Amino acid sequence: MTSIDNLALDDHGSTDDRAPLVLLHGLTYDRTQWQPLLRELDRIDPGRRVLAVDLPGHGESPRSATYRSGAVVDAVHDAVTAAGLRAPVLVGHSLGAVLATIYAARYPARAVLNVDQPLRPGGFEGLVKQVWPVLSGPDWRQIWDRLLGGMGIDQLPADARELVRTRTTPRPDLLLGYWEEIMSSAAGQLAAQREHELRFIAEHDIAYVYVSGSEPDPAFTTWLTELVPSARVEVLSGGGHFPHLAQPAELARICSLVAVD
Structure with a gap:
C-alpha cells in the first residue's frame, strides 16, 4: 500500500507507452474489489501501470470534511498527478463510474470504463430523498441492506460473494456524505450535469464503454449513444451489480483493448 496526496492506493506495474489505468471502487467498498x-x-497485460485507489473515507484513506463529487475527483486527480500519470483510462464501478x-x-483522460452505473439519477434520486430521514437516524443500516439485497450478490461465485460481503464498511457518514449532492440538488440538475459531462467526452473523442451485468434498458442505450455516439455497451452476465467480479477476465480484456484504441 502507498499513500499519495492523502489517498491510499496500490501502484502496480511501470510507466511505458501503454495508457495507465486508474481503478475506482463503489460506495462503502475499497480497492480490494479490483484484486x-x-x-x-497481470496474466494478459503484465507490467501495465495501474493505480487501485481507496476513495476518501474508504479502506485505508482517511475520512474527509466533504465527499462532494468535485472534491473527490480533485483528490483522485491530485494522486494521479503525484504518481506521474497522464491521461489515464478511468475504470469505475457504481459510484466510482460517476467519478x-x-x-x-x-x-x-484516455477513456472511461463505466461498470454498471446508469448515470441518470432518476428513480434513485427519488429514493434517496424519500429515505433521507431514515438514513439520518439510528435505523440507517436497514436502507443500505435493502439496497444491497437488490444487487444480485447471490449470482456471484463463492469467492466473489465473500469479497463483496467482507470488504465493505457501510457507515452513515459515507452514505450521507456521498449522497448529499442528491439531496441538495434541484430536480433534474444532476441529470443535466451528467449529460454535459458525456457531451464533453464525446466532443473530445474520449472512449466510453458501459459494462453491464445484464442487457441494459434500450432507453438507456439510446440516451447514452445519443450523447456519446461512439460509446460501446458490453454485457458481462452472471454478477448482478458486480460484473467485474463475475467475469474479471473479460473485463481485463476490455481494459486492455480500450487502453490501446
Whole structure:
C-alpha cells in the first residue's frame, strides 16, 4: 500500500507507452474489489501501470470534511498527478463510474470504463430523498441492506460473494456524505450535469464503454449513444451489480483493448 496526496492506493506495474489505468471502487467498498481484475491483467497485460485507489473515507484513506463529487475527483486527480500519470483510462464501478465520468470531463483522460452505473439519477434520486430521514437516524443500516439485497450478490461465485460481503464498511457518514449532492440538488440538475459531462467526452473523442451485468434498458442505450455516439455497451452476465467480479477476465480484456484504441 502507498499513500499519495492523502489517498491510499496500490501502484502496480511501470510507466511505458501503454495508457495507465486508474481503478475506482463503489460506495462503502475499497480497492480490494479490483484484486480479481488485477490478477487477470497481470496474466494478459503484465507490467501495465495501474493505480487501485481507496476513495476518501474508504479502506485505508482517511475520512474527509466533504465527499462532494468535485472534491473527490480533485483528490483522485491530485494522486494521479503525484504518481506521474497522464491521461489515464478511468475504470469505475457504481459510484466510482460517476467519478470516472466527471474526471474525464474535467481532466485529461484516455477513456472511461463505466461498470454498471446508469448515470441518470432518476428513480434513485427519488429514493434517496424519500429515505433521507431514515438514513439520518439510528435505523440507517436497514436502507443500505435493502439496497444491497437488490444487487444480485447471490449470482456471484463463492469467492466473489465473500469479497463483496467482507470488504465493505457501510457507515452513515459515507452514505450521507456521498449522497448529499442528491439531496441538495434541484430536480433534474444532476441529470443535466451528467449529460454535459458525456457531451464533453464525446466532443473530445474520449472512449466510453458501459459494462453491464445484464442487457441494459434500450432507453438507456439510446440516451447514452445519443450523447456519446461512439460509446460501446458490453454485457458481462452472471454478477448482478458486480460484473467485474463475475467475469474479471473479460473485463481485463476490455481494459486492455480500450487502453490501446
